[in-house]
Amino acid sequence: MITIKNEEDMVKLAQGLAEKCQAGDCFALHGDLGAGKSFLARAMMRALGVTDEALPSPTFAIIQEYDAANGLKVAHMDWYRLEDSFDVANLGVDEFFTAPWVTLIEWSERAPELLPQHTVHIYIELDDTDINARFVRIEK
Ligand SMILES: Nc1ncnc2c1ncn2[C@@H]1O[C@H](COP(=O)(O)OP(=O)(O)OP(=O)(O)O)[C@@H](O)[C@H]1O
């Protein structure tokens, strides 16, 4: 369990994850509404060299695609508005689970069976006693 004191700590965690990131990697970001899934995803995208000025929420578009450094591409997804794995499969998500893509997925709970075997799961929990603190668990 990693204790995060504030947003700066979360950015550092994102930088550490991005450093080890390779084409084809998939990260499933878990946590309640407002836990910080999008915050972590955006910090990882910046650390991976995404220079787009705006990093819009994927809640409505479901998939946002970006060019990153070193030939990597990032797909930031939010499956919240999808019903089930039928909807998710229809998006053709499989193509993103290989090079040159790195995928960052919020609300993968909608269709957990569609995640690739090599998915890294990141669980973010709020700290009831501190609005800036989080607890993070990483499982491969
Ligand atoms: N240590 C922290 N790490 C991440 N976010 C933090 C932290 N402290 C405060 N925040 C704030 O918490 C909010 C997290 O919102 P965010 O949109 O990332 O949540 P989310 O998990 O993506 O929610 P949703 O399920 O609605 O997509 C942001 O406003 C962010 O500024």
Ligand SMILES: [Mg+2]
């Ligand atoms: Mg979000």
